[in-house]
Amino acid sequence: xxxxxxxxxxxxxxxxxxxxxxxxxxxxxxxxxxxxxxxxxxxxxxxxxxxxxxxxxxxxxxxxxxxxxxxxxxxxxxxxxxxxxxxxxxxxxxxxxxxxxxxxxxxxxxxxxxxxxxxxxxxxxxxxxxxxxxxxxxxxxxxxxxxxxxxxxxxxxxxxxxxxxxxxxxxxxxxxxxxxxxxxxxxxxxxxxxxxxxxxxxxxxxxxxxxxxxxxxxxxxxxxxxxxxxxxxxxxxxxxxxxxxxxxxxxxxxxxxxxxxxxxxxxxxxxxxxxxxxxxxxxxxxxxxxxxxxxxxxxxxxxxxxxxxxxxxxxxxxxxxxxxxxxxxxxxxxxxxxxxxxxxxxxxxxxxxxxxxxxxxxx
Ligand code: ADP
Ligand code: MG
Numbered sequence: 380x381x382x383x384x385x386x387x388x389x390x391x392x393x394x395x396x397x398x399x400x401x402x403x404x405x406x407x408x409x410x411x412x413x414x415x416x417x418x419x420x421x422x423x424x425x426x427x428x429x430x431x432x433x434x435x436x437x438x439x440x441x442x443x444x445x446x447x448x449x450x451x452x453x454x455x456x457x458x459x460x461x462x463x464x465x466x467x468x469x470x471x472x473x474x475x476x477x478x479x480x481x482x483x484x485x486x487x488x489x490x491x492x493x494x495x496x497x498x499x500x501x502x503x504x505x506x507x508x509x510x511x512x513x514x515x516x517x518x519x520x521x522x523x524x525x526x527x528x529x530x531x532x533x534x535x536x537x538x539x540x541x542x543x544x545x546x547x548x549x550x551x552x553x554x555x556x557x558x559x560x561x562x563x564x565x566x567x568x569x570x571x572x573x574x575x576x577x578x579x580x581x582x583x584x585x586x587x588x589x590x591x592x593x594x595x596x597x598x599x600x601x602x603x604x605x606x607x608x609x610x611x612x613x614x615x616x617x618x619x620x621x622x623x624x625x626x627x628x629x630x631x632x633x634x635x636x637x638x639x640x641x642x643x644x645x646x647x648x649x650x651x652x653x654x655x656x657x658x659x660x661x662x663x664x665x666x667x668x669x670x671x672x673x674x675x676x677x678x679x680x681x682x683x684x685x686x687x688x689x690x691x692x693x694x695x696x697x698x699x700x701x702x703x704x705x706x707x708x709x710x711x712x713x714x715x716x717x718x719x720x721x722x723x724x725x726x727x728x729x730x731x732x733x734x735x736x737x738x739x740x741x742x
Contacts, residue, residue: 387444388440402426402439415572415573423590430571462535523741622658635656682706683702
């Protein structure tokens with residue numbers, strides 16, 4: 380494809396004779412944000428290192444903007460156009476300012492230009508006030524901000540992020556994710572990020588790639604991966620929530636009304652009218668009843684539905700409902716028998732506004 384920025388073919392990596400990466404083909408398009416997810420040891424970091432040319436594959440080709448990176452010279456040239464940020468910040472024992480400036484100096488950039496760049500990226504990551512602090516005296520979040528500022532200051536064409544936030548506590552992680560998202564959106568930089576956080580992956584990604592045992596087993600839009608996992612492994616790994624795409628219509632007293640396929644879902648959250656969102660609903664929070672429960676329960680969301688499919692899942696039955704959008708519900712065997720549920724039956728599905736996990740999408 381013409382807008383492919385990075386492509387790999389037939390990539391294999393071995394450690395001590397064991398194949399840990401085996402990817403027949405994978406590519407990243409210009410300005411794309413791809414999240415890489417998968418269990419520990421599935422090869423995510425190894426893939427990033429191979430894509431950075433920090434690790435030598437036993438076979439395979441890597442092409443950047445259509446040109447194969449074959450020689451040492453090609454690799455040197457290529458490595459100037461990409462940056463990587465690791466889970467553990469790797470900072471030099473000097474000031475934050477000098478850390479952010481370090482890569483630019485190596486490239487022989489002039490003093491004035493370096494000052495401008497460093498100032499700009501310190502501001503982007505909200506660490507101007509730490510410019511003259513020693514990198515040794517930073518908190519985890521501040522160190523990671525400095526690492527990100529250093530990587531972005533190079534203004535690379537592709538940035539690789541290997542679980543940059545997983546060592547941070549949740550509030551620090553959320554504020555850093557917000558800042559990163561803003562910068563990625565503003566610069567439109569092509570990004571490949573390894574993450575453990577599904578909400579993060581859903582919210583930021585154009586595409587999610589799932590790794591298992593050194594292979595990419597599924598790669599597709601967040602909705603395709605979450606709602607149509609290719610196999611049981613992916614289904615279990617990404618969870619089994621219903622994820623619906625919608626647009627916020629109103630926001631009233633903390634209750635957000637979201638238009639999903641022409642129906643209105645009420646959720647609790649902080650989204651504004653016009654925002655594109657995902658509504659994630661866990662099947663154990665969806666109740667099925669035979670009569671309209673509107674005045675009987677405190678559930679805010681009630682939809683007439685038709686039962687499309689019924690599967691057995693451990694101690695539950697998984698009932699797939701068509702409410703104008705697809706919704707799944709877990710029903711105990713006892714409730715299933717009492718309600719006498721069958722495919723094609725008309726029922727009412729309900730869930731509380733508090734059961735909807737709202738994720739705002741990148742604009
Ligand atoms: P992930 O990042 O998905 O957790 P890694 O890419 O770190 O996975 O590791 C993939 C596999 O390669 C694992 O089985 C790991 O033990 C092995 N591995 C990674 N790095 C090395 C190394 N330097 N030497 C030997 N084995 C390694
Ligand atoms: Mg890793």
